[in-house]
Amino acid sequence: MADNGNRKTELIDQLESGPWPSFVKEIKKAKETSPACDDLLGQLELSYNQKVGHWKHGGIVGVMGYGGGVIGRYSDVPEEFPAIAHFHTMRINMPSGWFYTSKSLRTLCDIWERHGSGLTNMHGSTGDIIFLGTKTAELEPTFAELTAAGFDLGGSGSCMRTPSACVGQARCEWASYDTMKICNEVTHEYQDELHRPPFPYKFKVKCSGCANDCVAAIARADLSIIGTWKDDIRQDDAAVAEYAAKGIDIQKDVCDLCPTKCMGWDGSKLTINNRECVHCMHCINVMPKALRPGKEKGAVFLLGAKAPILQGAQLSSVMVPFVPADEILETAKELISRVWDFWDEYGNNRERVGELIQRVGMANFLDAIGLDPIPEMISAPRDNPYIFFKEEEEE
Amino acid sequence: MADNGNRKTELIDQLESGPWPSFVKEIKKAKETSPACDDLLGQLELSYNQKVGHWKHGGIVGVMGYGGGVIGRYSDVPEEFPAIAHFHTMRINMPSGWFYTSKSLRTLCDIWERHGSGLTNMHGSTGDIIFLGTKTAELEPTFAELTAAGFDLGGSGSCMRTPSACVGQARCEWASYDTMKICNEVTHEYQDELHRPPFPYKFKVKCSGCANDCVAAIARADLSIIGTWKDDIRQDDAAVAEYAAKGIDIQKDVCDLCPTKCMGWDGSKLTINNRECVHCMHCINVMPKALRPGKEKGAVFLLGAKAPILQGAQLSSVMVPFVPADEILETAKELISRVWDFWDEYGNNRERVGELIQRVGMANFLDAIGLDPIPEMISAPRDNPYIFFKEEEEE
Amino acid sequence: MVDMSKRITDIGPPNYEQFLHPVIKKNYGQWKYHESLGPGLLCHTSESGDKIYSVRCASPRLLAIQSIRFFADLADKYCDGYLRFTSRNNVEFLTDKQDNIAPLKDELQKAGYPVGGTNNAISNIVHTQGWVHCHSAATDASGIVKCVMDALCDRFTSENLPAKLRISLACCLNMCGAVHCSDIAILGVHRKPPKVNQEQVPKVCEVPTLIASCPTGAIRPGTEGRVVDVVEEQCMYCGNCYTVCPAMPLNDPENDGISIWVGGKVSNARCAPKFSKLAIPFIPNEPPRWPKVVEAVVNIVEVYAKNAKKFERMGEWIERIGWPRFFELTGIEFTRYHIDDFKFAGTTYARSAQLRY
Amino acid sequence: MVDMSKRITDIGPPNYEQFLHPVIKKNYGQWKYHESLGPGLLCHTSESGDKIYSVRCASPRLLAIQSIRFFADLADKYCDGYLRFTSRNNVEFLTDKQDNIAPLKDELQKAGYPVGGTNNAISNIVHTQGWVHCHSAATDASGIVKCVMDALCDRFTSENLPAKLRISLACCLNMCGAVHCSDIAILGVHRKPPKVNQEQVPKVCEVPTLIASCPTGAIRPGTEGRVVDVVEEQCMYCGNCYTVCPAMPLNDPENDGISIWVGGKVSNARCAPKFSKLAIPFIPNEPPRWPKVVEAVVNIVEVYAKNAKKFERMGEWIERIGWPRFFELTGIEFTRYHIDDFKFAGTTYARSAQLRY
Numbered sequence A, B: 001m002a003d004n005g006n007r008k009t010e011l012i013d014q015l016e017s018g019p020w021p022s023f024v025k026e027i028k029k030a031k032e033t034s035p036a037c038d039d040l041l042g043q044l045e046l047s048y049n050q051k052v053g054h055w056k057h058g059g060i061v062g063v064m065g066y067g068g069g070v071i072g073r074y075s076d077v078p079e080e081f082p083a084i085a086h087f088h089t090m091r092i093n094m095p096s097g098w099f100y101t102s103k104s105l106r107t108l109c110d111i112w113e114r115h116g117s118g119l120t121n122m123h124g125s126t127g128d129i130i131f132l133g134t135k136t137a138e139l140e141p142t143f144a145e146l147t148a149a150g151f152d153l154g155g156s157g158s159c160m161r162t163p164s165a166c167v168g169q170a171r172c173e174w175a176s177y178d179t180m181k182i183c184n185e186v187t188h189e190y191q192d193e194l195h196r197p198p199f200p201y202k203f204k205v206k207c208s209g210c211a212n213d214c215v216a217a218i219a220r221a222d223l224s225i226i227g228t229w230k231d232d233i234r235q236d237d238a239a240v241a242e243y244a245a246k247g248i249d250i251q252k253d254v255c256d257l258c259p260t261k262c263m264g265w266d267g268s269k270l271t272i273n274n275r276e277c278v279h280c281m282h283c284i285n286v287m288p289k290a291l292r293p294g295k296e297k298g299a300v301f302l303l304g305a306k307a308p309i310l311q312g313a314q315l316s317s318v319m320v321p322f323v324p325a326d327e328i329l330e331t332a333k334e335l336i337s338r339v340w341d342f343w344d345e346y347g348n349n350r351e352r353v354g355e356l357i358q359r360v361g362m363a364n365f366l367d368a369i370g371l372d373p374i375p376e377m378i379s380a381p382r383d384n385p386y387i388f389f390k391e392e393e394e395e
Numbered sequence C, D: 001m002v003d004m005s006k007r008i009t010d011i012g013p014p015n016y017e018q019f020l021h022p023v024i025k026k027n028y029g030q031w032k033y034h035e036s037l038g039p040g041l042l043c044h045t046s047e048s049g050d051k052i053y054s055v056r057c058a059s060p061r062l063l064a065i066q067s068i069r070f071f072a073d074l075a076d077k078y079c080d081g082y083l084r085f086t087s088r089n090n091v092e093f094l095t096d097k098q099d100n101i102a103p104l105k106d107e108l109q110k111a112g113y114p115v116g117g118t119n120n121a122i123s124n125i126v127h128t129q130g131w132v133h134c135h136s137a138a139t140d141a142s143g144i145v146k147c148v149m150d151a152l153c154d155r156f157t158s159e160n161l162p163a164k165l166r167i168s169l170a171c172c173l174n175m176c177g178a179v180h181c182s183d184i185a186i187l188g189v190h191r192k193p194p195k196v197n198q199e200q201v202p203k204v205c206e207v208p209t210l211i212a213s214c215p216t217g218a219i220r221p222g223t224e225g226r227v228v229d230v231v232e233e234q235c236m237y238c239g240n241c242y243t244v245c246p247a248m249p250l251n252d253p254e255n256d257g258i259s260i261w262v263g264g265k266v267s268n269a270r271c272a273p274k275f276s277k278l279a280i281p282f283i284p285n286e287p288p289r290w291p292k293v294v295e296a297v298v299n300i301v302e303v304y305a306k307n308a309k310k311f312e313r314m315g316e317w318i319e320r321i322g323w324p325r326f327f328e329l330t331g332i333e334f335t336r337y338h339i340d341d342f343k344f345a346g347t348t349y350a351r352s353a354q355l356r357y
């Protein structure tokens, strides 16, 4: 099965079989151009044997003038696997929407063949192109070739991280704003913050064109920009009838699953009480030919999502319920600057914006960033009577 | 309008008009037999004038050998209102379900005419008969007359509080166990704990015969016993048809409002998927002649409800999902004894059982009282990965 | 002196059985169904075919013995001497004679005790002591109840709301009425930290207990000769320090007042029980008739009555339409105070893109 | 030495526009609707009538440049050189020529890249580094993904689930995959406190920062000559101390392993986004094929597939049937670990009498 040369990798070889594409095969392919891959296989086999990883903790390496974009990585058994004694990754800022030409991909491959392991992640969880494994000395040359080819590093450390966007208006009929453009512009706007970690911790921005949220912005971006619309759902009755004829049970599959039950179906006519619609996308998802988001497009801005470390995972919460599509960039910049100002000054070390909001309380946070409290920001008002009344409110 | 003798009570006199029965009129009525009521009116007028209460903080008074049942109360303006310089309340344990004969009420009135203000609360929020206002010297004589007449004091302070029960099987067709009997038996079982505060804080028990919870047990009893059933809802199709004929929209008013949507209506036949029924009572409430709780009756035991002080208000949470009706008393005693043992030893001062459970964590609490964890105890499993694994579980 | 030898103790409450109407006793546990005979009037039918009629009237809860005797007389006249009180402090007269209902109802109404409170009505307001008897009160209890129910009495004597509507009142954060799960809760609140009586504190309180009593840690060992200090910004006026130590009064005529909470429920019918949520953070105390409180409660009731669907309790209605719409429809101002900042605050932020416009 | 004068920095990512297929560029923002042409195959139609076809294939994410070049070749052959990657690491080939779909699909499949992942399928598993590149990993990432997807590959190449099913994996509590809102999350966990390297700590770490890093306060200034002590009972193995200080390793071959979480979602469709909840607290690491993890995931998928209704995501299904039924149907044991004891624990207790029997 496996052609593993001299090295014995009995355990991981078992990961070459089966219908799903095999990362072990990939590493073996990359051996063609990089001896490091052979040692990587060896160390991985060791990990599989011992049930424990064999990488040392971090290490600060990078390219000149940048504080991030490279993750230092060293083997803890370098004697055995000298070719991966250093095995740093480089994070390269992907193009918005992860679109490529074959040419641009080949350019990247060629650079990585010259300077690294030939292994990549397409893509990292934040969205970057990950060049997986190289030596310290190769960082700067790789970087030089990358920038010459028009690519730059992504983020790591306590900085603005590489923003990402769903495919949006490039190929999706539901995008209520131009996610890829906004993502690209935000990224370019904050190159300094992206490359030179200035914050208490990381800050992520993700752009989804509608409430389906295909980049999981609400779950993992400090600033989550999610497209929506304000006017009525556009409705094509003939197409509704077509779906009904084709076997969609409009009552059960559409109306009954609408979260606000604002849809009615009398067997021939679908009615939507748009005032009650919460723009969840379900009905549109089921019948894309018949229903479309309205024409008054824009986005919801939400803040604060993050993984569990430290105060538990959070989803982003609503800050601005609706920003018209043509004001998104401007609003994003304005909101970001206000949030950063406050976070910079009051955020604890390794405290994400969402944790800061919870720690100081949303009302205080709103004061700090100069937003008025509105009921859209909460799922329900407080149920406890422990109110800190402010002096000025008293008589 | 008001006949207020010499005393001027212009403000509170305004509370005699209007369609709702007036407590001011009541106090004035009681003046017939008690001069204290006149001073009470005076002090109340003062409060209405100054927008502030005029009672001093507490004061420990009581009857011999009891640690509770009396709330000491002293005017902070005794010079002005000497008749209410002392104005203690007595809490008298009501009969289960608040049932009386005219004779028993007259007995109570006569005692209170002789010894107190003649003012009562029928009833206090915990359920007691409240004798509202008397002097220290009158406590013991009142108590002697009460016990002679078959009444005893209720609870106050850090003790078992007066348990209460909904009308239950005495007049309600839905009671899945005999709430009044259980309430009475529990009360008698714990006379010592009720009269001699032994705990870190108060402990309340309330018994409702079904999930309608007409004594609000789940919101305000440390131990909430709520009736339910295990088998199928009893169904009378003819009666269903009658309700339908009379204008109940079975689909909309019943099936659509069933929380699990386990009911079906084809225009003539109602079907219930009883395995999915959560015993919420809604359908039965709407059609009491047509639907009845099943015959395998019993109760859910829940723990921990309380008002906000200190850790925020809590509702009780499920401890034992089903106890057959004939085992309720025994189970209550067993559960109470285990909970008290742990609370006595580990509860902080002024820490209710519900707060203790949250502080130590439910799993630890279950260990302590010897119950196995089951999924019925939670609304959902944890969503954070911060698990304290125990030694024995590891390999 | 009391003769200790004869002293009777720990007898507990009298057995309820002696107080049950014979028809109730006979049919105990055998009730089959009930019907409504109009506001305040219930008829329960037993498996045996027997029927018991209940006539429910309002009560101010604070009752003089004279009124209780009046009720006893009516019970004798119409109910063979049997009556009860409800968990919301109404009086229920119990009779097996249907013909007695009308005259009984008539006498009650004439005496000023409205008959009603059943089914989709506003029943009696569960409430607490207020200035009549408690040291802790940030507002009165009975007076506000009287004013609110004067305005809503028609909703007690009719049954035309979408569902039951339960109003409760507590005069301080101790919440003796357990108002936290009410369709509408009226809650007395302080808005100033305790004024420490430095001389009294060591005399009447245990200082460590006092310091430990504060949930926010606002009470600190005193500096500059003071026994304790209160960090004012950390105080949210819960009054727990006052409960454990009389030398920490919070009363303040101008800053005490009332908050209004909505959408709680206790029953498990349809949805699980719910806490009440903040609607209006503060209304000043305006004795004797509390016009702003009355207006606020009536407004919420009327907007609910007009907009909710059949069987929808206040909280179910609000959840259906969403809180933004609730504030819009009632005209209540949304403020920073509505946003939770206590323990579970994070769970109350709007963590979804589902929004109405 | 690098010539600093020529150094290019802060140029940011290349503009995406140059990478867009001409049909996409022309119809940018003009797409009208889409249709499914079978698993892995999408057709989007523009207002202009133009159509763009997408062919989506699986990827191991960890790709050698050789494979990327292979994709580039295919793009040249069938797609005028245009392709993209998806937010779940699949590859999407974009063409305006419908006839190219079949041969492209064919070549991909032959090369071992299944075509699918659209609609009600299981798409690629979002995952992280594991033993391939991270120091923090409590388990491997790519290996488990491979084993699980080998078993579920049919669910990728067909679209017969009730709804989309998203599986994610993170190899430690840092959760780089942001797996906390997945239909099924596979999460590496430690179960032993850090083993403090007392000599290293002062050399490589700031002790106050280290002490402050522990969310439970388990790290204390050391006694008896130690730099720091870890109160073992207070440690829940989050690894944050290790992140800030390499001298606090948590790795432990016998005690590291995997937990399984279910019922999360990200989209706002129908219901708000949901967190994943604990299903299985611990499964030991069993490389190379992790049979118990595979079995556990497949079991959950199959029980879901059999029982959920059309359009019901995992979490929606579980909420409909209730957690007790979920544990019953899947045969997963309910343990003390399922009961939350973190910050918001109180909000997860069953505070209602609504129960199934």
Ligand code: SRM
Pocket (backbone or CB within 6 Å): A058, A071, A073, A089, A091, A121, A123, A124, A125, A126, A127, A128, A129, A130, A154, A155, A162, A202, A204, A220, A221, A305, A306, A307, A308, A309, A310, A352, D127, D128, D129, D133, D134, D135, D136, D174, D175, D176, D177, D178, D243
């Ligand atoms: C490479 C990548 C995983 C992958 O395989 O794709 C990754 C890898 C690491 N992450 Fe991450 N994170 C990666 C995306 C994420 C995401 C997902 C996202 O960005 O959408 C998250 C969750 C979202 C979030 O930010 O909350 C994430 C949450 C973390 C955390 C916890 C942050 C928190 O606030 O809870 C840490 C811990 C830390 O920052 O110290 C972390 C730390 C790390 C470190 C640097 C390890 C460490 O302890 O210092 C990992 C380096 C591994 C290595 O050797 O390369 N990584 N990390 C992802 C970045 C690739 C890219 O740039 O595209």
Ligand code: SRM
Pocket (backbone or CB within 6 Å): B058, B071, B073, B089, B091, B121, B123, B124, B125, B126, B127, B128, B129, B130, B154, B155, B162, B202, B204, B220, B221, B305, B306, B307, B308, B309, B310, B352, C127, C128, C129, C133, C134, C135, C136, C174, C175, C176, C177, C178, C243
């Ligand atoms: C009389 C009564 C209110 C009434 O007007 O009906 C009452 C009155 C007092 N309650 Fe209460 N509570 C009364 C039922 C309740 C209830 C309702 C219940 O029992 O169902 C509650 C909420 C449920 C609960 O227990 O959580 C209640 C929660 C409190 C609390 C807060 C307890 C907590 O854990 O949050 C306190 C504060 C304390 O205990 O120090 C309190 C304290 C008090 C004190 C003793 C004031 C104090 O700070 O020491 C009040 C004495 C007033 C007086 O002068 O008579 N009272 N108290 C009720 C008792 C009458 C009776 O025996 O029937």
Ligand code: SRM
Pocket (backbone or CB within 6 Å): B097, B165, B166, B167, B168, B171, B172, B173, B174, B212, B213, B214, B215, B216, B285, B286, C034, C042, C085, C086, C087, C088, C089, C090, C117, C118, C119, C120, C123, C124, C126, C163, C164, C166, C181, C182, C183, C264, C265, C266, C267, C268, C269, C313
């Ligand atoms: C008499 C009383 C029990 C007692 O032992 O005193 C009682 C008696 C009945 N309740 Fe109740 N409930 C009584 C307090 C309660 C309470 C407690 C409270 O209000 O503090 C609740 C919980 C309220 C809540 O959820 O906040 C309560 C929630 C119900 C419900 C559920 C309503 C719902 O849809 O949420 C029903 C069912 C119904 O009305 O359809 C119900 C139904 C009934 C029935 C129809 C039961 C029966 O078949 O006999 C009784 C007449 C109801 C009526 O008034 O229309 N009873 N009922 C209480 C009368 C209080 C009063 O004077 O108004």
Ligand code: SRM
Pocket (backbone or CB within 6 Å): A097, A165, A166, A167, A168, A171, A172, A173, A174, A212, A213, A214, A215, A216, A285, A286, D034, D042, D085, D086, D087, D088, D089, D090, D117, D118, D119, D120, D123, D124, D126, D163, D164, D166, D181, D182, D183, D264, D265, D266, D267, D268, D269, D313
């Ligand atoms: C290509 C991609 C966006 C991108 O920029 O890369 C994408 C593309 C589409 N998504 Fe998505 N979604 C993509 C990731 C996501 C994610 C993010 C994730 O999985 O991490 C989500 C959130 C998942 C969640 O809720 O946990 C997501 C939730 C949806 C939904 C909502 C499904 C639901 O009912 O909850 C739809 C609507 C639908 O499928 O009916 C949707 C619909 C669509 C449509 C039909 C939009 C359109 O009209 O073009 C696209 C084809 C869907 C398909 O695969 O059937 N897309 N979609 C992503 C493909 C990932 C993959 O390779 O599988």
Ligand code: SF4
Pocket (backbone or CB within 6 Å): A166, A167, A168, A169, A172, A173, A174, A175, A176, A208, A209, A210, A211, A212, A213, A214, A215, A227
């Ligand atoms: S988030 Fe919405 S707009 Fe973006 S790709 Fe998904 S469905 Fe399309």
Ligand code: SF4
Pocket (backbone or CB within 6 Å): A257, A258, A259, A260, A261, A262, A263, A272, A276, A277, A278, A279, A280, A281, A282, A283, A284, D270
């Ligand atoms: S988008 Fe969602 S809320 Fe709006 S009508 Fe459609 S299903 Fe209902």
Ligand code: SF4
Pocket (backbone or CB within 6 Å): B166, B167, B168, B172, B173, B174, B175, B176, B208, B209, B210, B211, B212, B213, B214, B215, B227
């Ligand atoms: S709780 Fe149930 S059994 Fe008791 S009175 Fe109310 S409806 Fe009847």
Ligand code: SF4
Pocket (backbone or CB within 6 Å): B257, B258, B259, B260, B261, B262, B263, B272, B276, B277, B278, B279, B280, B281, B282, B283, B284, C270
């Ligand atoms: S009791 Fe409630 S859950 Fe059960 S069938 Fe009736 S409405 Fe449905």
Ligand code: SF4
Pocket (backbone or CB within 6 Å): C128, C129, C130, C134, C135, C136, C137, C138, C170, C171, C172, C173, C174, C175, C176, C177
């Ligand atoms: S709520 Fe407060 S003020 Fe009112 S009776 Fe209870 S303790 Fe006293």
Ligand code: SF4
Pocket (backbone or CB within 6 Å): C193, C194, C213, C214, C215, C216, C217, C218, C219, C230, C234, C235, C236, C237, C238, C239, C240, C241, C242
């Ligand atoms: S009122 Fe409450 S918060 Fe304020 S000092 Fe007293 S105990 Fe602390």
Ligand code: SF4
Pocket (backbone or CB within 6 Å): D128, D129, D130, D134, D135, D136, D137, D138, D170, D171, D172, D173, D174, D175, D176, D177
């Ligand atoms: S999840 Fe943990 S182990 Fe895996 S890549 Fe992220 S930091 Fe490393």
Ligand code: SF4
Pocket (backbone or CB within 6 Å): D193, D194, D213, D214, D215, D216, D217, D218, D219, D230, D234, D235, D236, D237, D238, D239, D240, D241, D242
């Ligand atoms: S692993 Fe987490 S809980 Fe344990 S000592 Fe380290 S930081 Fe504290």
